[in-house]
Amino acid sequence: MKILIVGVGYVGLVTGLCLSEFGYQIIFVDKNKEKLDNLKKSKCPFYEPGIDQLLDKHLNETKRINFSSNLSNSMKNIDIVFISVGTPSRRLEDEADLTSVFEVSKEIASNINNYCVIVTKSTVPVGTTRKIKEIISQQINKNKFDVVSNPEFLREGSAINDFMRPDRVIIGTESKKSEEVMKEIYRPLFLKETPIISTSIETAEIIKYASNSFLATKIAFINEVADLCEVSGANVQDVAKAMGLDRRIGSKFLNAGPGYGGSCFPKDVKAFSSTALKAGIKLSIVDAVNNSNKLRPIKIANKISNYYNNELKNVVLTLLGLSFKPNTDDIRDSTSIIIAKELINRGAIVNAYDPKAKYNAQKEINEIKYFDSAYEACYQSNGLIIATEWNEFRGLDLNKIKKILVKPVIFDLRNIYSKKETNLLGIEYFGIGS
Ligand code: UGA
Numbered sequence: 001m002k003i004l005i006v007g008v009g010y011v012g013l014v015t016g017l018c019l020s021e022f023g024y025q026i027i028f029v030d031k032n033k034e035k036l037d038n039l040k041k042s043k044c045p046f047y048e049p050g051i052d053q054l055l056d057k058h059l060n061e062t063k064r065i066n067f068s069s070n071l072s073n074s075m076k077n078i079d080i081v082f083i084s085v086g087t088p089s090r091r092l093e094d095e096a097d098l099t100s101v102f103e104v105s106k107e108i109a110s111n112i113n114n115y116c117v118i119v120t121k122s123t124v125p126v127g128t129t130r131k132i133k134e135i136i137s138q139q140i141n142k143n144k145f146d147v148v149s150n151p152e153f154l155r156e157g158s159a160i161n162d163f164m165r166p167d168r169v170i171i172g173t174e175s176k177k178s179e180e181v182m183k184e185i186y187r188p189l190f191l192k193e194t195p196i197i198s199t200s201i202e203t204a205e206i207i208k209y210a211s212n213s214f215l216a217t218k219i220a221f222i223n224e225v226a227d228l229c230e231v232s233g234a235n236v237q238d239v240a241k242a243m244g245l246d247r248r249i250g251s252k253f254l255n256a257g258p259g260y261g262g263s264c265f266p267k268d269v270k271a272f273s274s275t276a277l278k279a280g281i282k283l284s285i286v287d288a289v290n291n292s293n294k295l296r297p298i299k300i301a302n303k304i305s306n307y308y309n310n311e312l313k314n315v316v317l318t319l320l321g322l323s324f325k326p327n328t329d330d331i332r333d334s335t336s337i338i339i340a341k342e343l344i345n346r347g348a349i350v351n352a353y354d355p356k357a358k359y360n361a362q363k364e365i366n367e368i369k370y371f372d373s374a375y376e377a378c379y380q381s382n383g384l385i386i387a388t389e390w391n392e393f394r395g396l397d398l399n400k401i402k403k404i405l406v407k408p409v410i411f412d413l414r415n416i417y418s419k420k421e422t423n424l425l426g427i428e429y430f431g432i433g434s
Contacts (some may be wrong), residue, residue, distance in 0.1 A: 003231075004029060004078045006071060006104050007085030008039065010018050010046060010330075011121055011152050011158070015082060017054040018163040020064045022188045022303065027074045028067045036067045047329040047356045055259035071104070075111035080181060082150075083108075083132070084121040087271075094270035096125055105132045118177045119148045123212075123268060125275035126205040129172070146178035148339070149201045156262065157327030168195045172204025209272040216265045218253040220289040223296055226256035226433025236433025237415055256433045258335040258387060258413040259296030262313035262322035266293070266333045273296045297335040301342035304385065304411055313347035316406070318381040320374055321388025322354035322361040329356040331364060336387035339413075340368055353377040355390050378404040389414040398425050 001024050005016040008030040009265065016026040030036055035045050042056045058065040068074045068077075075081075085100040101122055108118060118136065119127045133147040149172035154162045169186050173179040179198055180211050190196050199207070226236040236256045244251025260266065269290045276283045322335035331337055340350045344367045353371045354361065362370060371377035376392065378384060378401055386393055394416050402408045402425055409428040410417065422429040 001025075001079050002038045002077055003027070003185075004074055004081045006030075006081060006083050006108070007100070007122065008032075008035060008067070009084065009086055010048070010156065011154065012082065012084035013039075013044070013055075014048070014051065014154055014159045014163055015084060015121060016065065017058060017150065018160060019185070020058040020062065021054065021164070022185075024064065024185070026058075026065045027078070028065065029069065029071050029074050030067075031069060032086055033069050036069055039067050047157055047327075049157065051325055053150075054160065058090055069195065071107050072111045075108065075113070075116075077114065078116055079114075080106055080117045080119060080185065082119045083140075087122050087124055089267050089270060093099070093199050094274040094330055096123070096267070096271040096275075098124065098128060098131075101128065101132065102135060106139075107136045109136040112136070112145055115143075115177075117148055117181045118145055118146050120149045120205075121150055121152055123151065123208055123264070123271075123272055124149075124205060125209070126202050126279075127275075128277075129201045129205060139141075146173065146175045146181075147201065148178050148182055149204035150171050150182060151204060153208075153211065157325060158328055164189075165192070166194055170197050170199060170200045170204045170207050172201040172207075174201055209268055209275070212265055212268040213272045213283075213289065215253045216269050216293065217285065217289045217359075219255075219260045219265075220292040220296075222254045222256045223259060224292060227299075229433040234434070256415070258300050258339060258432075259293045261333040261338075263330060263332040263334045266290075269293075297338040298342060300335075300411075300413060301339050301346075303430070304343065304383070305346055307409070307411075308382070310346075312343060314349060315347070315383075316349045316351060316381045317343060318374075318377045318405075319350050319352040319368070320354070320377070320384065320386045320393050321390055322352055322368075323357035323388055326388055326390040327356075329354075329360050331357050331360045334388075337361065337365060339385070339387060341365065344368070351377040351379075354388070355392055375400060375404060381405050382407045383409045383411065385411045385413065386416060387413050389416050393397045398422065398427060402427050 003024050004027050005012045006029045008028045016028055020026045044051050060150045064304050085104055087096040090097045129147050129149045151170055171182045229236040241256035243249050244254055273283045273286045319340055322336050323331055344350055353374050412431045415431045419429045
């Protein structure tokens with residue numbers, strides 16, 4: 001089986017490298033030559049645990065992967081093409097921008113020789129895969145190809161494990177032939193008893209958006225419950241734990257915090273709603289989730305600001321964590337960055353440290369002062385904000401932190417410490433939802 005991956009972003013690279021682990025030959029195609037040159041030197045464009053090793057292995061040992069910037073030349077004898085180009089939000093609109101998806105589809109169409117399965121791996125609104133089919137069939141006969149929707153459920157920071165041990169694989173097809181090809185690809189997972197769910201193409205597309213939107217709903221829900229806990233003397237962690245023990249609810253994605261961020265939830269929640277609206281359906285719950293989450297980091301900034309009597313001018317605050325979650329250097333829609341910008345706008349001086357995201361953050365915002373360790377970032381600071389739950393923040397020497405801070409106060413936006421332990425050390429503590 002020879003596989004072509006078009007679009008070497010996060011999803012494309014992880015998918016291709018993991019499929020290479022299964023033994024398939026992979027060609028990665030991307031327009032960005034600089035990125036390809038780096039990849040050919042085993043340099044991954046982003047941080048993801050385990051990816052460097054896979055890249056090195058398949059580039060230099062198994063030699064099962066190749067990189068090219070020429071889609072036409074790479075199509076020869078290809079059995080499957082995964083489209084994994086970006087689908088960012090359109091500027092000023094909530095819809096997904098499908099320009100790249102359709103451009104790539106046209107180019108694929110003009111280069112199909114033998115029967116080939118075209119798979120949408122990018123997150124695309126319902127109806128997109130069928131549009132791809134229309135585009136391709138304008139150029140070649142319908143019996144020379146099939147389209148499939150095969151959404152991904154990879155989390156940044158644990159993407160390789162998510163690919164190798166998924167809860168399920170969704171295959172949206174409209175022909176037995178393409179369904180068999182897809183099942184063959186995922187056979188190694190089927191042997192590990194992973195549920196492989198065959199659906200219609202539209203169903204598969206909606207499964208992806210509904211899943212992300214539902215997870216986002218859980219987070220927005222528990223965040224609002226956290227607000228109630230704070231004013232009523234309850235503890236949101238205990239509430240979430242007890243709720244989660246009900247198997248109908250489940251314990252995952254009930255960690256209250258500064259709001260969800262990243263390149264997926266904020267964009268997908270908005271796109272899900274706008275796609276539905278175009279079809280005449282109002283997803284009012286999804287809209288409420290989006291609105292609630294947009295306000296969340298501002299509320300957190302207000303809470304911090306209130307502590308300083310809303311006089312933040314020249315108040316130095318330390319921010320630990322810039323990425324939208326741990327184990328990634330991705331700062332897209334990161335709530336830490338939103339909070340930092342908000343505090344800076346109100347006059348604060350923000351000292352920040354992140355184990356991996358410093359470089360990306362520096363490109364986006366130069367008003368932050370960047371440091372190379374948590375302790376360095378705490379010098380002369382009037383308070384510590386823990387914004388991302390990186391493991392190295394869980395084991396901070398709090399005695400040392402107390403001595404370094406001008407004012408020993410912690411705003412723990414991820415509830416990784418407790419009021420009891422910090423108060424015992426003489427540190428004031430504000431968690432989320434207690
Ligand atoms: C998410 C989904 O979890 C993946 O299944 C999906 O494939 C991916 O989007 C995608 O569409 O590509 P990801 O954005 O990498 O993955 O990260 P998550 O672990 O889902 O976290 C998203 C945000 O929610 C983060 O800001 C995180 O801090 C926040 N979060 C998560 C909470 O605030 N509380 C929680 O309990 C869980």
